[in-house]
Amino acid sequence: MTAPAVTPYRSPLPTARDGFPQLLRSEWTKARSVRRWSVTLLAAVVITVFVSLLSALSGSFDVNGSPPPPTKGPDGAPVTDSFPFVHQQLTGDGSITARVSPLTGREGHIAPWAKAGVIIKASTDAGAPYAAVMLTPAHGVRLQSDFTHDTAGSSASGAEPRWLRLTRSGSVLTASESADGKKWSEVGRATPAGLPRTVQAGLFAATPELVTVQRHFGSTSVGGGPSEVTASFDRITVDGDRGTVVDGDRGTGTWRQDRVGADPTRAAGSPDRSTRTSSAWTLTGSGDIGPLIPDADLTQRSLSGAQIGLIPLAALGVLFITAEYRRGMIRTTLTAGPRRGRMLAAKALVLAGIAFLTGLLAAVLSFLLAEPALRDNRPNPASYPEAALSDGPVLRAVLGTALLLAAVAVLALAVGALLRNTAAAVTLIVVVFVLPMVLLAGLPVDAAHWVMKVTPLAGFAVQQTTPRYDFVNTVCLPENSCYPQGPWTGLAVLCAYAAVALGLAMWRLRRRDA
Incomplete structure (x- = not known):
């Protein structure tokens, strides 16, 4: 079975x-x-x-009155744009060249990011697009544009004269530098936003405030004071459609002295001073150009x-x-x-x-x-x-x-x-x-x-x-x-x-x- x-x-x-x-x-x-x-x-x-x-x-916060609104840059962000400006119109393509003398400060004090050089700016309005090639005391030659762009050039000391040039070709601005005015090297190129055909080309000097920090256990105090920078410019040449200006003496251009933006430190003892000799400009001023950091x-x-x-x-x-x-x-x-x-x-x-x-x-x-x-x-x-x-x-x-x-x-x-x-x-x-x-x-x-x-x-x-x-x-x-x-x-x-x-x-x- x-x-x-x-x-x-x-x-x-x-x-x-x-x-x-x-x-x-x-x-x-x-x-x-x-x-x-x-x-x-x-x-x-x-x-x-x-x-x-x-x-x-x-x-x-308790605030007396209404603070003025901040300056806005080309992209709408708050910026600082305040400096003495000696300039003339530049129409179409062209260039501006100048030799910048050593930078000096008040009583020997100068901010590391003080700056002086040549600049091409859309207008004298604060916040207008720009590009500038400059000499600084501690950071050499720099090309800066539209407040947030920065390109380093040589490490030339602010204690030595430096030839600086800014050349416009269409919408592109090329910065160059030279130790002797003969042998030039390119620092960089910038394309500011929306430059018009006629711009303002000139000389500038600016410096941020000096900042001091005192720190003790449980407390920190941050102080600041007005700062100023003095720079002299000679061998100035502006080449454009309207002719050539050499040392401000010849050509069809007309130099104007303006202040871009307001500068609250001037009331504290930092007046702008722009003086001209037969072949040179000397600018003394304060203010700064750059982004406004909250x-x-x-x-x-x-x-x-x-x-x-x-x-x-x-x-x-x-x-x-x-x-x-x-x-x-x-x-x-x-x-x-x-x-x-x-x-x-x-x-x-x-x-x-x-x-x-x-x-x-x-x-x-x-x-x-x-x-x-x-x-x-x-x-x-x-x-x-x-x-x-x-x-x-x-x-x-x-x-x-x-x-x-x-x-x-x-x-x-x-x-x-x-x-x-x-x-x-x-x-x-x-x-x-x-x-x-x-x-x-x-x-x-x-x-x-x-x-x-x-x-x-x-x-x-x-x-x-x-x-x-x-x-x-x-x-x-x-x-x-x-x-x-x-x-x-x-x-x-x-x-x-x-x-x-x-x-x-x-x-x-x-x-x-x-």
Whole structure:
């Protein structure tokens, strides 16, 4: 008799898989199943937005009268455009050449970025397009145009005479320099925006104010004073359609003396003086030509709540691992996923995603609510560029804030895995970020900048949106949240700390009992 065939049992459930996607799903299930963790995420959003709004509303200013609106450059951005100008009309193609004497300042004091040279400008209106080739005391010969473009020439000292030439050919202006007026070298080329056929070609001298910084523990004072520069010009030649002017003595051109823009420092004792001899001009004046750097980064300040909002996310990062140790669940986790490194990597990836989305929501709300309040509270809102979420620097700062908070959460997870103690790990993370902020005000500027470069605090550099120009003197103070490094460089430092800490946590997790 033949035995009946036996059908093997088949479970209706899908076959279990021990892979990284399953680990991710498991960690995500843990994260969303603990209600108080969701409350922690909500607290991070609320704290970040609240602190940002509080900072915006408390930063009001009392101003007597209405400050004048800033000068706008060709692209609509605020600029500084104020200097004594000796000029004549130049129609069509042509050039202007002059030998510039050594630059001198008042009582021997001269700003490193004082400048004197030849310039071709669309008009005498402040903010009009221009290109200029100039001699500076500390930065050699430069070609600058339309306030934000700068090209370096030779490193000629401002203590030596230098021949300078600016030649127009259509819409292109070519700058050249020479030590003897015979052998010339090209400095660079510029294409100012919308130059008319008839422009103003001439001589100029300008210098920014002298800035002094006195720093003591708990207080910093930034002072400034009027500055002036004196330069002499000879061997002046203007070639154009109307003829040639040599040393201002021959030809059909007529020299005029004007002042471009207003100069508030002149009332403090820096009058312009333009004198002419038979074959030379001497200009003494103040003012400057360049971008107007706002005294505050409103976008960065609108995101300042992240400095406190990171604390709940750091606590969540620590609890994401220490809670399992405290309750003994880590053994179950490691049994289900015995590859410990992959388990910790899955936790880090899930936590980073949650923290990024939370940080992004907090950053967007903070910017939309705090930035308008900050602008309205400034003495002259027009001095600050309009900012929108779609602007490149603003979008980078908002997304960077979310990445910053995600990196902090991963760093906290790694510290929690290393210490296996919630209180100790949270305390360490808070100290790492808060203690440097407290110490910065008492350190010398160079030491404070070093701390901001090498500690995890560097990550907050990603929130900066104010452009920096090497040819503009600015005071970068730590208490103004001015970071010496670039935005992405600072964030990379923080991410490096998180990556190293996570690597150490994986190494120790593999070599230590659960």
